[in-house]
Amino acid sequence: MRKQTKPTAAPRLFLHKEGLYKALLPFVALLVVILICAFSMHFIVINSKGISVKWAALLDTLLVIGRQATPVILMAMAMTLVIATKGIDLSVGAVAAISGVTSAVLLLAPKPLPLPAIIMFCLGIGVLAGIWNGILVAYLRIQPFIATLILMVAGRGIAQLLPTCKPGETEGAILTLPLNNPHSNPIFGQFCELGNGAFLGLPNRFYLVALVCAVTWFIARKTVWGTYIEAVGSNETASKYCGVNSSMVKVFVYAFSGVCAALAGLLLTAQVASADANTMALRDHNELDVILGVIVGGTAFSGGKFSLFGSLMGALIMRTLIFTVQAAGLNWGYALAMRAITVVIVCLIQSPAFRASVANIFTRRSA
Amino acid sequence: MKSISKTFPGVRALSNVDFCVKPGEVHSVMGENGAGKSTLLKILTGVYSLETGKIVLDGKPFKPTSPVDAQAKGISAIHQEVSLLPYQSVAENIMIGRQPKNFFGAIRWGELNRLANIAMQRLGLNIDVTRSISDYPVAIRQMVSIARAVDMKCKILVMDEPTSSLDEGEVKELFAVVRNLRDEGVGIVFVTHFLDQVYQITDRITVLRNGELVGMFEAAQLPKLGLVGHMLGKNPDEVQALFVQKAESAHVEGSKPFVEARGLGRVGAVKPFDLEIRSGEVLGLAGLLGSGRTEAARLFFGADKPTSGTIAVDGKNLGRLSPKVAIDNGIGFSPEDRRTEGIIPDLSVRENICLAIHKKISPGGFISLKKQVEIAEKYVKALNISTPSIEQPVKNLSGGNQQKVILARWLASQPKLLILDEPTRGIDVGAKSEVETAMKDLSKDGMAILFISSELEEVVRSSHRVAVMKDRAKIAELSGDQIDEQVIMSVIAGGGQHAQTN
Numbered sequence: 001m002r003k004q005t006k007p008t009a010a011p012r013l014f015l016h017k018e019g020l021y022k023a024l025l026p027f028v029a030l031l032v033v034i035l036i037c038a039f040s041m042h043f044i045v046i047n048s049k050g051i052s053v054k055w056a057a058l059l060d061t062l063l064v065i066g067r068q069a070t071p072v073i074l075m076a077m078a079m080t081l082v083i084a085t086k087g088i089d090l091s092v093g094a095v096a097a098i099s100g101v102t103s104a105v106l107l108l109a110p111k112p113l114p115l116p117a118i119i120m121f122c123l124g125i126g127v128l129a130g131i132w133n134g135i136l137v138a139y140l141r142i143q144p145f146i147a148t149l150i151l152m153v154a155g156r157g158i159a160q161l162l163p164t165c166k167p168g169e170t171e172g173a174i175l176t177l178p179l180n181n182p183h184s185n186p187i188f189g190q191f192c193e194l195g196n197g198a199f200l201g202l203p204n205r206f207y208l209v210a211l212v213c214a215v216t217w218f219i220a221r222k223t224v225w226g227t228y229i230e231a232v233g234s235n236e237t238a239s240k241y242c243g244v245n246s247s248m249v250k251v252f253v254y255a256f257s258g259v260c261a262a263l264a265g266l267l268l269t270a271q272v273a274s275a276d277a278n279t280m281a282l283r284d285h286n287e288l289d290v291i292l293g294v295i296v297g298g299t300a301f302s303g304g305k306f307s308l309f310g311s312l313m314g315a316l317i318m319r320t321l322i323f324t325v326q327a328a329g330l331n332w333g334y335a336l337a338m339r340a341i342t343v344v345i346v347c348l349i350q351s352p353a354f355r356a357s358v359a360n361i362f363t364r365r366s367a
Numbered sequence: 368m369k370s371i372s373k374t375f376p377g378v379r380a381l382s383n384v385d386f387c388v389k390p391g392e393v394h395s396v397m398g399e400n401g402a403g404k405s406t407l408l409k410i411l412t413g414v415y416s417l418e419t420g421k422i423v424l425d426g427k428p429f430k431p432t433s434p435v436d437a438q439a440k441g442i443s444a445i446h447q448e449v450s451l452l453p454y455q456s457v458a459e460n461i462m463i464g465r466q467p468k469n470f471f472g473a474i475r476w477g478e479l480n481r482l483a484n485i486a487m488q489r490l491g492l493n494i495d496v497t498r499s500i501s502d503y504p505v506a507i508r509q510m511v512s513i514a515r516a517v518d519m520k521c522k523i524l525v526m527d528e529p530t531s532s533l534d535e536g537e538v539k540e541l542f543a544v545v546r547n548l549r550d551e552g553v554g555i556v557f558v559t560h561f562l563d564q565v566y567q568i569t570d571r572i573t574v575l576r577n578g579e580l581v582g583m584f585e586a587a588q589l590p591k592l593g594l595v596g597h598m599l600g601k602n603p604d605e606v607q608a609l610f611v612q613k614a615e616s617a618h619v620e621g622s623k624p625f626v627e628a629r630g631l632g633r634v635g636a637v638k639p640f641d642l643e644i645r646s647g648e649v650l651g652l653a654g655l656l657g658s659g660r661t662e663a664a665r666l667f668f669g670a671d672k673p674t675s676g677t678i679a680v681d682g683k684n685l686g687r688l689s690p691k692v693a694i695d696n697g698i699g700f701s702p703e704d705r706r707t708e709g710i711i712p713d714l715s716v717r718e719n720i721c722l723a724i725h726k727k728i729s730p731g732g733f734i735s736l737k738k739q740v741e742i743a744e745k746y747v748k749a750l751n752i753s754t755p756s757i758e759q760p761v762k763n764l765s766g767g768n769q770q771k772v773i774l775a776r777w778l779a780s781q782p783k784l785l786i787l788d789e790p791t792r793g794i795d796v797g798a799k800s801e802v803e804t805a806m807k808d809l810s811k812d813g814m815a816i817l818f819i820s821s822e823l824e825e826v827v828r829s830s831h832r833v834a835v836m837k838d839r840a841k842i843a844e845l846s847g848d849q850i851d852e853q854v855i856m857s858v859i860a861g862g863g864q865h866a867q868t869n
Contacts, residue, residue, distance in 0.1 A: 222733060222734060223729075223732045223733055223734060224725045224729045224732045224733075224734055225732065226734075227714070227718055227721075227722065227725070227734065228725075230711070230713060230714055230718075231711045231714060231718075231722060233713075234711045234712055234713035234714060235707070235708075235710065235711045235712060237707060237708045238702075238707075238708050238709055238710060238711050239711060239722065240690055241668070241670060241690050241700055241702060241708060241709075242690075242694075242711075242722040242723040242776070243690055243691045243694040243695075243723055243726075244722070245691065303713075304712070304713030304714075305713050
């Protein structure tokens with residue numbers, strides 16, 4: 001009797017504990033991806049003598065990945081909220097590019113503003129961009145995909161044209177902050193130090209990520225906004241009838257997404273002490289990494305419930321994959337393919353229909 | 368059609384219904400919502416497949432596999448929502464799928480327009496067939512649908528609520544066309560919620576109730592009152608005896624009105640009406656489906672924006688009404704369509720209950736889980752909501768329990784007026800009586816309640832006053848002894864002539 005029930009119970013236990021399972025899955029997926037990375041870079045070697053692990057090298061690599069992932073994580077936090085309202089923000093990459101290039105333009109001005117003013121100005125641009133998206137979506141009722149596509153396209157153009165604001169520069173030039181020149185303004189150093197420096201042994205940007213994650217979590221779980229976001233994404237009409245100002249909620253999430261994107265743009269510029277409008281605007285498909293990260297993290301496009309932790313894991317997964325492919329010296333094309341495959345696998349595992357059919361196979365075999 | 372049955376998961380939509388249309392007659396199918404009219408007609412027009420029973424067309428067995436198949440065999444349908452291609456020309460719409468083509472397969476536009484013109488002229492309409500459908504009013508669009516059906520040599524034309532978006536003049540034109548078709552020998556099946564129109568045009572009437580056939584009647588021999596009786600399942604003789612009784616409006620002694628509507632109305636939804644709701648009373652809105660009762664209730668909450676009239680709460684004019692303003696003024700609203708407008712499916716029972724009261728329980732926007740749990744547990748217990756825990760997503764609950772969660776949401780907001788649109792629809796008997804008991808207790812505590820139900824018995828049982836709606840207008844207000852199923856039916860059937868309008 002016991003023998004009969006046991007195999008059917010096993011997949012049930014594993015596959016139907018929705019809550020725990022959903023929370024753990026992105027984490028497990030990240031561990032798997034990190035393992036793949038470690039093996040491919042020979043940090044973990046298995047031979048006749050057993051398993052040897054190069055801890056120091058592995059940790060260093062993880063730090064590098066973490067640093068590279070920062071902009072994507074920042075944007076993924078806000079994107080999670082946007083997607084939870086049944087929306088999408090395609091313009092984050094473009095907004096990051098505008099913010100990054102703007103910061104460089106302002107820094108390179110003959111008499112630059114004080115650093116905090118420059119940062120606030122760039123973040124302000126992000127807020128405005130987000131409010132623009134929000135108004136298109138919430139008040140003009142344009143499909144979020146199309147509404148943010150407008151800024152995605154326009155923003156890339158703006159980012160490329162911005163350097164021409166500086167006299168003497170031609171269109172789309174690379175704006176480099178002359179760090180090594182002793183005569184140059186110390187503000188360049190300060191700016192890059194903020195983005196790249198370390199405090200108590202950890203990169204500054206880790207504290208920034210921690211702060212943004214904490215703020216997002218607080219908004220989402222400790223204030224009414226989180227409930228309203230889920231309510232609007234799950235059933236907009238019903239939430240309106242409960243007195244929820246759904247348009248305000250939407251403008252809020254897009255504005256938040258804009259700020260986070262602008263912040264990410266500042267980091268991108270500080271990272272390499274230059275703002276290459278062409279790279280930022282055209283080649284880096286940051287928004288796609290962000291959106292894929294959120295999907296992998298388990299937040300549904302149908303709106304409603306969302307997982308910030310999942311998005312954090314998802315963003316790390318996407319960056320780890322890219323790092324692994326790049327470090328192995330493979331063609332960039334492989335990175336794209338790896339991303340696609342990972343997304344398909346994770347989505348399949350998350351699909352209730354797919355899990356049910358897998359569970360079915362288990363039960364049938366055991367019967 | 369003989370012994371037609373159709374079962375949907377969990378529901379038997381039709382059982383053993385017979386139905387027969389003769390060429391050259393207009394045949395109405397009547398019944399309340401959920402009686403099975405649409406199901407029957409959808410089987411006839413091939414939208415649903417035939418389960419049991421058989422259909423005979425012109426002496427030959429007929430089994431439509433799809434709407435296209437049914438059309439090809441001579442049964443065309445014209446739906447409430449006109450199904451045309453809005454940006455194509457009238458001619459293209461009439462000839463779609465049957466465009467005349469030349470040797471190379473290209474469409475012969477001149478010939479197409481000529482044929483379309485002939486089709487429209489057969490209905491007595493002379494319009495420019497090359498213009499796009501969206502340039503014409505709904506009435507003309509309806510005519511185009513009919514022209515298409517007629518041009519396809521249809522033997523039976525099914526018209527589902529064709530007049531619901533037409534004004535009186537347009538209805539007249541439509542009926543003229545329908546009579547023409549009838550005289551040409553087309554069998555016409557006509558469905559409407561407007562009783563008067565049934566008698567203007569129909570030869571025979573088939574009445575359905577709860578998926579069963581009540582009977583087929585000659586329209587001339589079935590008085591309006593009898594028809595209403597059949598639709599609601601009451602003895603027509605019993606109703607007949609009361610037909611002469613004059614319903615009078617009377618004022619209930621009691622508190623001053625909490626909400627006053629003056630000339631409140633919305634174009635195309637409900638004609639301007641006056642209505643007062645007093646604290647501590649249950650005001651029932653009675654009327655057949657489509658009579659405007661839901662539309663009227665939605666205006667009180669600002670769910671739809673009124674196009675005329677004003678609403679005053681406690682003597683204070685509210686101005687531009689929106690759900691938010693309504694809630695701030697102590698009005699709660701449980702909508703008719705619980706699934707699409709009521710529950711937030713992904714949120715938990717706790718979050719659903721607390722959603723409308725965050726202004727009160729979350730000062731500064733910071734939520735307190737403890738307070739929410741307290742409130743949720745209180746109402747889960749008070750309303751006997753059966754759920755494994757208050758953290759269960761509400762989509763996993765049964766319909767009755769979802770309804771109670773919505774009720775709990777509004778009770779938690781401690782409203783002064785609660786609008787309940789069909790709170791008892793689709794829930795089991797136990798839950799129904801719990802909802803009714805809750806209403807009674809609440810009104811005793813001084814809450815005003817606006818109550819809508821398709822089930823007349825419920826309205827009669829629960830209401831202190833009843834406003835009767837018909838054809839999108841309020842036609843009477845009843846109180847005291849007048850609140851009686853038969854009186855309400857006679858008022859609906861009498862078209863307001865026998866009741867003193869208020």
